[in-house]
Structures are given as C-alpha cells and as structure tokens.
Amino acid sequence: MSIRHVLLGLLAERPKHGYELKKEHDHHLPGARPLAYGQVYATLQRLERDGFAEVAEIAQGGGPERTAYAITGEGRAELERWLAEVEEPAPYVASPLFSRVVVATVTGGAADGYLLRQRAAHLARMRELTAEKRSGSPARVLAADYALQHLDADLRWIETAMERLADLRGEIDA
C-alpha cells in the first residue's frame, strides 16, 4: 500500500503533524496495519525531499518540538495522479499457500492435510471478521468485507486445489 499517498491525502485537508497523521491514518483505515511513528516521520521527510510536502510550522511548547507539514502544489498534482491511476493486477502468483502445495507435492509429501488445516485457519479468521462487522463503523465494515472476500477467494482456491492434487502429483511423477 502506498503510505506516501495516504499521508498526502490526509495533508490535503490542512497542515498536520506526525502524531495527528498517525491517528487519522489508523482511524480512517481501521483494517490496515497501524502505522509506526518512525514510518510516519520517515515518509514525511521523503515527501519533503521530493517537493510534495513542506514544513508549515514548528511548535515549541513545554513538550517535544512538533513539526507540522503542509502539502505543496506539486504534492497535490502527485495525489491527483495517484487517485486517477488504475492498480495493475498482480502479474505473479506470490502466495505462500500455492508454494507450499507445490513444494509439498514435489518433495513427495501430501498437501491434503495442509490444505484442510489452512482452510480451518482461514475460516477461523473469517468468523472473527464476521463477528467484528456486527458492531463496526462503516470503515471497519468495509475493511472487513475486503478481508473476508480475499479470504473467501483463497478458500475457493483451496477447494479447487484439493480436487486437482491428483493431477499435480501425476505431472510431477511423470
């Protein structure tokens, strides 16, 4: 995921400092991995280096110094370019599920047991997400939908894979 662009998007509203950006990121994208502060500051420095953000204010109260960043004109143009861009469908299959099934079969092991266990783990996570949806905010429900449907796609692949294991074994043995 492009953290740069998410932060630029949050800055488009008004200048903000790192702590605020982290809080807003975690609030608006509840299903995403929470941002680490280090990551926020490193990203802000990169945005500044690239001319997409600039320091708006350095507040020095009693506590630690806080730098607020503002989006630049170039930053806005970059944000608009990113929003209009279509995400390229992934060209490679990089799923550890797929690799494990093939490697287990190549090394003469049985992938059936693994697939059943993986199925159970996926479904367990789907149960948690389904329960979360009952009391979640709209953003959390949307995040849960996204995760549920991807897990569901994996599960359907697992079911097909179980049907095709014999073919795979035949090809490897030949």
Added chain:
Amino acid sequence: MLEARALRKTFGRTTALDGVSLEIGEGEIVAITGPSGSGKSTALHCLAGVIRPESGEVRLDGRRVDTLGEDARTRLRRENFGIVFQFGQLVPELSAVENVALPLLFNRHGRQESSRAARSWLERLDVAGCADLRPGELSGGQLQRVAVARALAVGPRVIFADEPTGALDSLAGEQVMDALVGTARESRTALVVVTHDNRVAAYADREIVLRDGAVAGTSTAGASTAGASVAGPSAADGEVTA
C-alpha cells in the same frame, strides 16, 4: 441434543451418505459445507426427519427419529424443527403474515393468537411492512426473512437452513444471515446451515466439512481436527501479498 450416527443413504447407484456421524448441541450454530454432491443436503434432510437413512440412527434428546412413521415424524418436525430453503417456498396464495401463521395453526394455536405472533416475528426480522403482501410482491431478501420468521414462529429447538442465501446477492444474503443468526442466538435455537458459501459458513460456531458422503473434518473458532501448524492467512490483515 441432535445426533446422527453412521448415516447411509443411496439414490439409485449414487451413494449420498457413506457413514456420516455428527452431533448438534443445544443452541449451537453449525455449518455443513462441502463440494456439490458431497451429501450435505441429504445429511440435513436426514437430520430434519424429512427423509429416512437406509442405515444409521438419528436421535433427538436420545429418542430415535429415523424409525418413526410418517405421521409421527411430521408431528415431531412441526413441533421441534423449522426449515428454511433456498427459495423461501412460501405459499404463493397467502400473505406474508398468513404464511408465518400457518405452522402455528397446524400446531393448533388459535387464529388470532397465531396472527399476532406472526406479526411480531415479521417485526423482529424487519419485514413488518411486508405483512400483508403476497410472496410474488416481495424481493428475494424479504422472502427469505419471511421464511426465517415462519421457521422461528413455532419456537423450534433446531432451525435447518439449506443454502438460505443461495438465490441472493451478497448484501441481501448478509442481511438474511444477520437476521437468521441473530434471532437464533437470541432465542437459543440451534441452527444447522448447509452452504457452499464460506462467508455464510463464517457465521457458524463450528463447521463440518463433508466430502464424498463422509465427514472430512470439523473446525471451531479455536481448533481444527485436521491438525496443528498453519501459515498465517495471507489476506487476514486486509493486505494482498502480490
């Protein structure tokens, strides 16, 4: 509470059930899943006393169900079970409220009392506005919620649902499952749902997977009979590894 042991059932040369054993606890929500032809609907029909297995046993509270005659099984079904099918299967000539009241009338409740109870079930399932409409005037999601109300109206011990969202789009399906599972939990009614949709199965406390007419595995929120170590689900935190 409801228990099946070594169920066998064949249709012609096809073996639908080949020794299925399973148990449903009081108020438990269980999904029976498996590929087409794995025997899941046949298992549900045997459990619900709709059909009789060739061998094996079905017991409700320890009492044999499968050996009962047709009339006794019909009575047992009416008093203890509610059934929801993929296509509602409401009586087309009757309004929604009359459909829901029907099983109550069969169970010898008075007309007014049945109608009142039916209306309150429709309200609980958020389809009170459809009470006086006929099935032909309802959307797929409304039809299924009326069917759920009808299944719950008799205060059953178990609700059996066979692909209850199979004919619905995903949002309507979700509303039906929310209603079905929510009311089953509130009224502590056990629910057995047959589905090939994993998102429906994810509503259950436990999943029983059938393959070729036999139980291939079961899984609950914390454990699986199929073994121990697994990789973290790749899409679990909402990110796609690509």
